[in-house]
Amino acid sequence: MLAERRLILITGASGAIGGALALAYAEPGVELMLNGRNRQALEALAGRCLALGAEVTLSPHDLTDTDALLRWLETLRDARLPDLVILAAGINISHQPDGNGEGVDAASRLMTLNLRVPMRIAQELAPRMQARGSGQIVFISSLAAWHGLPATPSYSASKAGIKAYGEALRGWLAPHGVGVTVVMPGYVASAMAHGMPGPKPWLWSAERAARVIRRGVQRNRARISFPFPLAFGTWCLAVLPAGLAQRLVGWFGYGVKP
Template sequence: MPAQRRLILITGASGAIGGALARAYAQPGVELILNGRNQQLLAAVAEGCQALGAEVTLAPHDLSHAAALLPWLDSLQGARLPDLVILAAGINISTGENGSGEDIDASARLMALNLQVPMRIAQALAPRMQARGSGQLVFISSLAAWHGLPVTPSYCASKAGIKAYAEALRGGLAPHGVGVTLVMPGYVESAMAHDMPGPKPWLWSAERAARIIRRGIAGNRARISFPLPLAFGCWCLAVLPAGLAQHLVRWFGYGART
């Protein structure tokens, strides 16, 4: 009897981390459902995964539009219910070159994609996984979730929201055989990281990040954060007195521009 294929859904697969994770999981016996905004890059990722032996289904839906998202989520049932869901789609904005503040419409789009969309997907799929008694949801947050950076307030808020949501969801789903893993990366080589204001210490390649993330997912770890020095430093910002933490943030070069 042939082995049952593993079904993995990855959003943000046209991005650096999402694409690297797709390639990391691509092998015979695996079917990947890949979603991404950049259709040209998504097609290239799909081709690379197929060359590694995986079956690939593209899901080029605009996740921010419920009219497209909800029917697609409704189709992910029964044999099409993923074993693993990695929610890696996300965008970033900043306060601008002159520190004038974030654009309110751009901020709303960011919060929708970075926070509301993964919550909506989880709310649709988690009960089905719970009924089946298996599955795993993976949320991509950021080390920026520990302490807000003045140059990217909406991004930090969205990632802090995902952190809290994933931690709460894990506790509720664990008794039902469904795993939840929170990923808090530092700087990973990507267009998003390049555009983010401020220094970028301990910059990792997307492939290195994907290896660490995959290993943590396999162990159903509650939290995967890296690199260790930056993860420890960001955690310290969360537990230090607020005034001292904000002083350190400015001292390290992440203060608002004037």
């Protein structure tokens, strides 16, 4: 009797980290379900994953479309439950050049994709994993979750929210054999990272990030944060007095110029 393939769902697979993770997991005996907004990039990624021996299903749904998301979640509920779910879809915005802050519509869309969508997917799949007694959910947060960056307040808020949600979910699911990991990357080479204002210290390649994430997920680590110098520095911002932390953020080049 043939062993059942391991089913891995990755959202944001057409992005840098999601795509690198798809390739990191692509091997014989694995079925990848890849979601992403860029259909052309998704198809190219699928070809590379197939060449590595994985089976691939593409799900190019717009996750910010509530109706489309709910229909997709219905298909996930009716189909075979994934063994591993990596929620990597996300976007970033920053203050507008006119100094009037972030656009309301753009900020709302960001909060939907970065926070509400992964929560909704987890709310659909976690109880079924709990009933099955196995599975793992991975949330992609950010080191910006430790202390909000003045230039990207909505992004920082969304990543802080998903960090807290993932940590809470882990506490609920751990007694039932279901793992939850929160990933807090620093700067990873991508269009999103390069579009963010401020310096980019200790910039990692997406491939390096994917290797570290996969190792941590395999060990069911509660939190995976990297690179260490930036992770330690941002953690310090969270425990310092807020006024001092805010001054340090400005001194290091992450403030907003008047």
